[in-house]
Amino acid sequence: MHSAVMRVWQGWLVLAGRSRRSFYDWRDGMGLTGRLCLMFAAAAGIGLCSRVAIPLPFTPVPLSLQTFGVAAAAVTMGRGWGGASAAAYVAGIALGVPWTVSGVGGPAVFSGPTAGYLLGFVLEGAALSLFAANPSRCRWLSMWGAILVCDVVFVLTPGTLWIWGWYEAAGQPVTLMDAAAKGFFPFIAVDIAKAGLAAAVVGWLGRR
Numbered sequence: 001m002h003s004a005v006m007r008v009w010q011g012w013l014v015l016a017g018r019s020r021r022s023f024y025d026w027r028d029g030m031g032l033t034g035r036l037c038l039m040f041a042a043a044a045g046i047g048l049c050s051r052v053a054i055p056l057p058f059t060p061v062p063l064s065l066q067t068f069g070v071a072a073a074a075v076t077m078g079r080g081w082g083g084a085s086a087a088a089y090v091a092g093i094a095l096g097v098p099w100t101v102s103g104v105g106g107p108a109v110f111s112g113p114t115a116g117y118l119l120g121f122v123l124e125g126a127a128l129s130l131f132a133a134n135p136s137r138c139r140w141l142s143m144w145g146a147i148l149v150c151d152v153v154f155v156l157t158p159g160t161l162w163i164w165g166w167y168e169a170a171g172q173p174v175t176l177m178d179a180a181a182k183g184f185f186p187f188i189a190v191d192i193a194k195a196g197l198a199a200a201v202v203g204w205l206g207r208r
Helices: 001-018 023-028 032-050 066-075 081-094 109-110 115-132 139-168 176-183 185-205
Strands: none
Touching: 023 066, 032 066, 032 081, 066 081, 066 115, 066 176, 066 185, 081 109, 081 115, 109 115, 115 139, 139 176, 139 185, 176 185
16 A cells, blocks of 8 residues: 555656646746846845845845855857846946945945955856856756855956955955955855855756
């Protein structure tokens, strides 16, 4: 009896898996208008992620889900569209949409201490969307590694260099190591976890 129930359950799971439409099939079947709408929805999703933030007393940069939002959009939107989603997010901020961690939008944001990260998001989105365009690269471990490397190279590093220059411009010069203590090292452990979570989204949305 038990084995019969198990066979029925396993068969149901197989049928359910076959009947589930992959997000990627749905995405690739869209026309240009649909893809643009999806791009703006992804940009808004990044904006929502940015509002989940924890201020840190020793740095002007808070912990947030921004990097998760950018990475998740980049690896699921398709070649070129991941970078476009991040660019739309940054452009929205420039136009005054309150998609920053502080809930403030407008051009003034790009003279603040976190501007380097915002600009880096566009580079990260573009790089990851190209990487994820090849389905053979979309295994969890390789995707996790790619997201983490892109985060370090395109987001944390330029973000830290921007903070270094920002303090200098504000008349409060700090060393590069001090800037790294404010903009790089505090975020590594959390970004490792966020990269793993974003990589898991790829498989959760269906077969490539």
